[in-house]
Amino acid sequence: MSQGILQDFNNFQFEEDLLNWYYENKRDLPWRRSHDPYKVWVSEIMLQQTKVDTVIPYFHRFMERFPTVYDLAKAEEQDVLKAWEGLGYYSRAKNLQAAVKEVVATYNGKVPDDAKELESLKGVGPYTKGAILSIAYNQPVPAVDGNVMRVFSRVLKIEDDIALAKSKKQMEKYLEELISKDDPSSYNQAIMDLGATICTPKSPACLVCPVAEHCRAFQDGVQEVLPIKSKAKKQKKLQYIALLVKNEKDEFLIEKRPNTGLLADLWQFPMIEVVSKEIDIESEFLKQYGLTVRNQQKKGDLKHVFSHLIWELEIHEVETEEKTVTAPRLRFVKKNDLKTYPFPVSHQNMMKFI
């Protein structure tokens, strides 16, 4: 047993109380119906920074569309992005498919049960590695996410800033010791359920918590103070003119975004960044897109908030006499065909102005 913070912590009783609670109260979630490593993997990627309720319908559709690693490996990337449309953090989808291709090519289609192999896969970090190893393969490996940081900041009364990388590393060290060696799969999932339903960020339900008697924060009445987390910086504001460019065939001009960075490889309506007060939209559009447009008409405003920036879009409709475009990332598309392309939510909202 280590000196320090784990000293005097009754882990034997904590584990028993936690697991007994979990066996009686675990949530019935779609990805818990099997221990198929591929399903565990997909669910864990989708659940990154994303609530369970949001993920459930996406998970069902994704599994129907790509039931096995082989189906996902051979899919068109655009189809994968379309299945991910609206879920956000789209590099997750691209990395997942790249990693699945690697699993098919290198591991004969079997999701690795080895830590080194797993963490070499794109999009698989310390958390996802631990989740797959524990949930799918029942190995006693920690999976430290926001829930775990919060629950154990309170249980062990840790007052370090959980936004710092070293705090998470330290927590992984503690959990290597604490994690159940009898049922690591249930242990990790129990902490997540506890964090999601009882040990919540605000107003934790300590009076019905199965491990309240082991919780140092509760004993000292500081459960509402922990965990300590430094503030996020506020978003940068960006202003754009977003254009519904319609030709005489009633088609709209769309463009594919660059293959890296924000919303990579998703489609959008053309946008012109508003740098100065007085910009001439028609000449600026000709300069950036090479098309002549006319009869500009303002349709409305749209605001879209990302985690790190804010888009303020001024929606305009214009007409063009062009019927074709040669640039590969530009395309004229009928209104009814727009739904076949993956769009960010901000530009799905633009379609309401059509």
Added chain:
DNA sequence: AAGACGGGGTC
């Protein structure tokens, strides 16, 4: 260590 990377829900 800090920033990039989505979107939705809550208070």
Added chain:
DNA sequence: GACCCAGTCTT
């Protein structure tokens, strides 16, 4: 508005 969410990658 601020905060949070079953994080990872890049700089």
